[in-house]
Amino acid sequence: MVLQSFKNCLWLSCVLRTPKACFWSTASGGLIIQSVSNDVYQNLAVEDWIHDHIDLEKQQVLFLWRNSPAVVIGRHQNPWQECNLRLLRQKNIKLARRRSGGGTVYHDLGNINLTFFTTRKKYERMENLKLVVKALKALRPQLDVHVTDRYDILLDRQYKISGTAAKLGRTSAYHHCTLLCNADKFVLSSVLKSPYKGLKSNATPSVPALVKNLFEEDPSLTSEMLLDAIAKEYAVQHHTDHHITLINPTDETLLPGISAKTKELQTWEWVYGKTPKFSISTCLNMAYKDSVLNVKVNMDVKHGRIEVCNIDLPEQWLPPGLYSELVKNLTGSKFCPNETTTLVTTLLRVCPQDNELHSRWTLLCENMIRLM
Amino acid sequence: VCIHRVRSCSSIRFIKSKYVCVFDKSALKFSHQQRLFRTSAVSCGQIVQFKLSDIGEGITEVTVKEWYIKEGDSVSQFDSICEVQSDKASVTITSRYDGVIRKLHYSIDDIAFVGKPLVDIEIDASKGVASEEDVVETPPMSHEEHTHQEIKGHKTLATPAVRRLAMENNIKLSEVVGTGKDNRILKEDILNYLAKQTGAILPPSPKAEIVPPQRKTEAVPAAPKDKARKVPVPVSRPIAFSGKDRTEPVTGFQKAMVKTMSAALKIPHFGYSDEVDLTQLVQLREELKPLAEIRGVKLSFMPFFIKAASLGLLQYPILNASLDENCQNVTYKASHNIGVAMDTEQGLIVPNVKNVQVCSVFDIAVELNRLQSLGSAGQLGTSDLTGGTFTLSNIGTIGGTYAKAVILPPEVAIGALGKIQVLPRFNGKGEVFKAQIMNVSWSADHRIIDGATMARFSNLWKSYLENPASMLLDLK
Numbered sequence: 135m136v137l138q139s140f141k142n143c144l145w146l147s148c149v150l151r152t153p154k155a156c157f158w159s160t161a162s163g164g165l166i167i168q169s170v171s172n173d174v175y176q177n178l179a180v181e182d183w184i185h186d187h188i189d190l191e192k193q194q195v196l197f198l199w200r201n202s203p204a205v206v207i208g209r210h211q212n213p214w215q216e217c218n219l220r221l222l223r224q225k226n227i228k229l230a231r232r233r234s235g236g237g238t239v240y241h242d243l244g245n246i247n248l249t250f251f252t253t254r255k256k257y258e259r260m261e262n263l264k265l266v267v268k269a270l271k272a273l274r275p276q277l278d279v280h281v282t283d284r285y286d287i288l289l290d291r292q293y294k295i296s297g298t299a300a301k302l303g304r305t306s307a308y309h310h311c312t313l314l315c316n317a318d319k320f321v322l323s324s325v326l327k328s329p330y331k332g333l334k335s336n337a338t339p340s341v342p343a344l345v346k347n348l349f350e351e352d353p354s355l356t357s358e359m360l361l362d363a364i365a366k367e368y369a370v371q372h373h374t375d376h377h378i379t380l381i382n383p384t385d386e387t388l389l390p391g392i393s394a395k396t397k398e399l400q401t402w403e404w405v406y407g408k409t410p411k412f413s414i415s416t417c418l419n420m421a422y423k424d425s426v427l428n429v430k431v432n433m434d435v436k437h438g439r440i441e442v443c444n445i446d447l448p449e450q451w452l453p454p455g456l457y458s459e460l461v462k463n464l465t466g467s468k469f470c471p472n473e474t475t476t477l478v479t480t481l482l483r484v485c486p487q488d489n490e491l492h493s494r495w496t497l498l499c500e501n502m503i504r505l506m
Numbered sequence: 507v508c509i510h511r512v513r514s515c516s517s518i519r520f521i522k523s524k525y526v527c528v529f530d531k532s533a534l535k536f537s538h539q540q541r542l543f544r545t546s547a548v549s550c551g552q553i554v555q556f557k558l559s560d561i562g563e564g565i566t567e568v569t570v571k572e573w574y575i576k577e578g579d580s581v582s583q584f585d586s587i588c589e590v591q592s593d594k595a596s597v598t599i600t601s602r603y604d605g606v607i608r609k610l611h612y613s614i615d616d617i618a619f620v621g622k623p624l625v626d627i628e629i630d631a632s633k634g635v636a637s638e639e640d641v642v643e644t645p646p647m648s649h650e651e652h653t654h655q656e657i658k659g660h661k662t663l664a665t666p667a668v669r670r671l672a673m674e675n676n677i678k679l680s681e682v683v684g685t686g687k688d689n690r691i692l693k694e695d696i697l698n699y700l701a702k703q704t705g706a707i708l709p710p711s712p713k714a715e716i717v718p719p720q721r722k723t724e725a726v727p728a729a730p731k732d733k734a735r736k737v738p739v740p741v742s743r744p745i746a747f748s749g750k751d752r753t754e755p756v757t758g759f760q761k762a763m764v765k766t767m768s769a770a771l772k773i774p775h776f777g778y779s780d781e782v783d784l785t786q787l788v789q790l791r792e793e794l795k796p797l798a799e800i801r802g803v804k805l806s807f808m809p810f811f812i813k814a815a816s817l818g819l820l821q822y823p824i825l826n827a828s829l830d831e832n833c834q835n836v837t838y839k840a841s842h843n844i845g846v847a848m849d850t851e852q853g854l855i856v857p858n859v860k861n862v863q864v865c866s867v868f869d870i871a872v873e874l875n876r877l878q879s880l881g882s883a884g885q886l887g888t889s890d891l892t893g894g895t896f897t898l899s900n901i902g903t904i905g906g907t908y909a910k911a912v913i914l915p916p917e918v919a920i921g922a923l924g925k926i927q928v929l930p931r932f933n934g935k936g937e938v939f940k941a942q943i944m945n946v947s948w949s950a951d952h953r954i955i956d957g958a959t960m961a962r963f964s965n966l967w968k969s970y971l972e973n974p975a976s977m978l979l980d981l982k
Contacts, residue, residue: 209589209596210571223885236594257562285594300595302561304584336615338591410571410614439757466757472884473758476855479891480762483915484769487828487837496888503888 164372166196166365167379174204174230174241176383179395182233184251185306195251196368197310198361198378201241203318204228205325208236208299212337212409214330214469219506221325231405234310236299237340240325244316244347246357248364250309257307259285259298266296266313269367273359274352286343287313293346315357316349330505332416337409402468406438418501422494427451429498431505435469445502452494456485464502471506474499551630553608555623558590561597566620568592570612575625579607587625590618605629664691671696671746697744759853769915778960779908779947782968784926788942790974798871808846809870811898811923814970816842816862817980819896822963826895828916829954836954845897845914846874848881849904856914857886858894863982898923907945918951919960 169177177199184195205217205227213219213229216238222229241247250262263281270279278290287296298311322345348355361378369376386393398404411434418429430446443464447457463477478499482492561568568590575587581601590597609626612618664672664679668691672679675696682699684691756764787810798805819826819842828837845858857877859870880886899911902925909922924945931941946968950960970977 208594210591223883226883233596234594235591235596254562259563298594302595302597304598304600307562463761466755467761468758472852472886475886475888475891476759476762476852479888480765482892483766486831487916492892496892500888 164194164196164368164374165379166198166368166374166377167381168198168361169200169383170380171383172200172202172243173383174201174206174228175396175399176392177201177247178206178230178232178399179392180381180383180389181249181301181308181310182395182399183389183392185301185303185308188251188306190251190253190256190306194256194372195249196365197249197251198365199247199249200243200245200357201247202228203240203242203321204230205238205240206230206232207238208338208340209233209301209408210235210338210410211238211340212333212335212412213406214409214506215328215333215335215337215412216340217325218327218329220329220504225321225325227321227325229405230399231408232299234299234301234308235338237297237338238326239297239312240317240322241312242317242321244314244318244349244357246313246315246361248311248313252307252309254302254305254307257300257302257309259300259309262309263287263296263298263311265367265371266311266364269363270348270360272367273363274355277348277351285311287311289346289348289351292344294343295346295348297343313360314345314347315355315360316347319345319347330414332414333412334415335410335412337412402438402470406468406470409435409438411436411441414505416505418498420497420501422497429501431502433469433505438469440464440467440469445498447498452498453485453491456481456491456495459485460499469506471503474503474506478503551605551628553626553628554603554605556587556602556625556627557622558599558618558620558624560620561592561595565592567617568597568620570614570616570618571596572614573610575607577607577610581605581607581627599624601627603627603629668693668696670748674746674748675744759855763854766914767912770912773913773915773918774952775910775913775949776952776955776957776960777910777947777949778957778964779945780964780968781943781945783931783972784942784944785940787971787974788926798868801868803868803871803875805868805871806874807926808874808898808900809867810971810974811900812844812846812859812862812870812874813865813867814967814977815844815896815898815921816865817970817977818963818967820863820980821966822959824955824959825919825950825963827918827954828895829918829951833953839895841893841895843893843895845894845917846877847897847899847901848878850881850884852884855881855886855891856894856897857881857890858897860893866981897921902926902944909947911947911949913949913951918955920949922947922949 169180171177180197180199184197188195203225205213205222207213207216207229209232211231213231217229219229221227239245248262248266252258260281263285267279267281267287270277279287279295280291281287285298286294289295295314296311298309300307300309326340326342348360365378366376368374381388383389383392383396401407414431414433414435416431418427418431420427420429427448430444432442432444433440434442443461445457445461452460459481460478463481464474467473467477478495482495485491485495558568569592570588571591572589573587574589575581575585581587582604583601585601587599587601587607590599605627607625608628611623611625618624664684669679671693672682672691677696677699679691682691682695685695784807787807791805791807791810795805823838824836826839826842828839829835830837841860842862843858843860844862845856847854847856857880859865859873859877862870865873877886877890880890894914894917896917897911897914897920899909899920900923901909902923905925907924907927909924911920911922913920924947926942926944928940929943930938931943933939946964948960948964970980
């Protein structure tokens with residue numbers, strides 16, 4: 135049961151306006167809030183906001199949220215390594231980078247997200263996950279769920295139904311985890327498979343796992359039931375009311391500065407530009423006329439931009455002037471298909487209008503763009 | 507190489523010091539935006555090893571993932587120093603001290619140990635003492651390296667806003683008396699100081715004017731003059747404008763535009779404009795819109811403009827041609843690949859509709875819809891963006907009447923369409939009626955196109971649009 139508690143709303147607005155000072159509370163111990171939005175960027179922004187603004191000394195917070203289809207990578211990960219960006223673009227699935235560590239996950243409305251906010255001292259992931267397991271067992275005692283020492287929750291000792299990540303700041307910390315209720319496993323496995331070859335990087339790699347939805351185990355379960363069960367258990371453990379306060383992540387008066395945070399999470403510089411330095415060493419197999427050309431490509435990408443670019447073309451396949459123009463333009467530009475397409479098509483305008491040349495150029499560039 | 511002029515260690519009190527402290531080269535190289543004023547010697551800074559504190563959960567090692575500061579940077583207490591990761595947890599390490607970073611003990615991807623030194627910080631020895639040192643102002647770092655907090659130098663007790671105000675008015679903080687807590691210098695103190703300098707009385711409510719900061723050289727002769735007069739001249743409060751110029755490299759879309767337009771410069775453009783009465787077309791479109799919607803297509807005016815252009819190009823093929831580099835040969839293109847200028851978030855792109863000469867108005871509408879959705883999603887392909895032979899730019903959807911469009915090489919002509927306005931016009935009987943008027947501005951390459959050709963093409967295009975039924979006669 136989800137109620138909009140006026141008292142809690144009022145409490146929230148009082149606490150949030152004077153974050154570190156005024157702290158009267160009708161619900162001591164723990165506050166449970168749920169987002170009304172399914173936008174991954176808005177919801178991640180709420181996490182950032184609470185982490186930055188709320189004094190969690192006397193009051194801990196549980197944040198419940200769900201997202202429309204999105205892939206969320208960890209703070210220090212490489213999206214090219216982790217997912218099929220081409221497929222994401224085609225299917226209009228959003229890509230977000232969160233501020234916590236850990237691996238890549240797929241979210242849709244069949245997945246619920248739980249964020250446990252505490253002070254840095256009270257940061258305790260095992261306890262949180264045990265709380266979730268206890269709630270699940272209270273709801274359906276026959277469920278075989280347990281927490282592993284890698285902070286995963288497994289169903290039937292085999293299938294991963296929850297993954298964990300955390301963010302620690304100076305005084306606050308949060309631990310969030312997913313819970314698979316009824317997500318689209320087909321889309322999940324296809325988007326989380328990277329088609330990009332030859333990537334070398336020190337970014338945090340994800341550990342793939344067999345997954346299963348709780349719905350498959352027990353079709354009577356819904357996301358709402360699970361959310362409610364977890365909220366109930368949290369309320370019991372934190373000696374607080376079992377009320378879930380709804381919050382709107384676009385409410386600037388309740389969460390001043392939230393829209394700036396949301397915008398930042400959507401910038402290219404954050405999503406792609408924060409990728410740790412990586413290199414690509416691969417071979418393009420280009421079918422041209424009656425033969426197949428094997429073209430070695432080596433690129434270094436830093437902050438999401440091409441730092442170094444080498445394309446090993448057969449001599450005179452492209453006029454040398456044009457080849458050096460291509461490399462010169464790619465260097466320093468974003469490792470992004472849209473930007474590269476714009477650049478290479480523009481270069482075509484200013485070079486000799488020769489059909490043979492154009493088809494070679496287009497062939498090479500389209501293959502290069504496929505790497506991105 | 508670091509040169510320090512050392513006096514005594516116990517108390518640092520320099521009056522009107524003129525010593526120059528040269529920081530080591532690495533500091534100058536990295537913080538090239540630092541402004542060094544007449545700084546006095548920074549001796550007696552104690553170097554403290556800031557150890558990596560306990561992460562919790564019994565963790566002993568972490569991986570360093572990102573540094574937010576470099577050696578030589580000034581940090582304040584609570585500024586972010588670096589981001590480390592341990593077992594799915596990302597931790598922001600913040601500074602415990604005010605000071606200058608002297609050494610980073612780890613590089614990116616190194617393993618750092620809890621309890622071992624992370625960075626060496628040279629502590630501000632002058633903290634708490636009313637220092638005579640000037641301030642070294644370090645502007646915020648670029649967003650690429652640091653997302654959260656600004657890192658500022660912190661030698662005299664004053665907030666960054668106050669320090670900036672002082673700097674922009676060429677005021678030495680050492681000469682200002684601080685009236686805040688711990689002798690902190692407040693904004694009012696700076697303004698009082700300024701008032702004293704110019705002999706002016708500051709009015710109680712400041713006018714919202716940006717007054718350029720007074721130069722010290724100008725102020726000095728003015729002061730005795732004012733003092734002699736003894737008549738206070740009210741001056742509006744100098745409001746500090748703290749905006750800064752920002753330089754970025756030209757990349758991506760902007761670079762593409764630079765390339766295209768620089769090439770276009772070689773083309774001698776001439777312009778030709780006219781107005782088109784779209785009253786009948788507006789009515790026609792209203793009738794056809796629901797039909798197109800049933801087929802799942804949004805019908806704008808562009809498909810009509812594009813088709814009419816293609817019909818015109820059949821009569822005047824030189825407008826669909828290309829001149830080679832040496833101006834030796836003209837190639838008459840068989841396909842009418844008509845480009846449509848599109849404004850996206852990143853900038854201007856021009857995809858084209860292929861082979862308009864064999865497309866119906868509806869076909870063109872379908873293709874435009876496809877290009878528009880790909881364009882706004884940033885997913886246009888190379889074939890969509892190459893091969894154009896003629897371009898239309900409907901700037902009127904944003905606004906404007908007449909425009910001077912720039913031809914996109916290797917094409918030889920372009921049309922800019924203004925907005926449709928309802929204007930009074932006279933009909934054949936001399937009566938005034940409401941007309942839907944749109945202006946078109948053509949630009950063409952005067953090396954191979956002459957004014958008469960452009961004018962005749964424009965008239966033909968205009969006649970098709972003013973009387974849409976006439977298009978039926980010539981549709982293939």
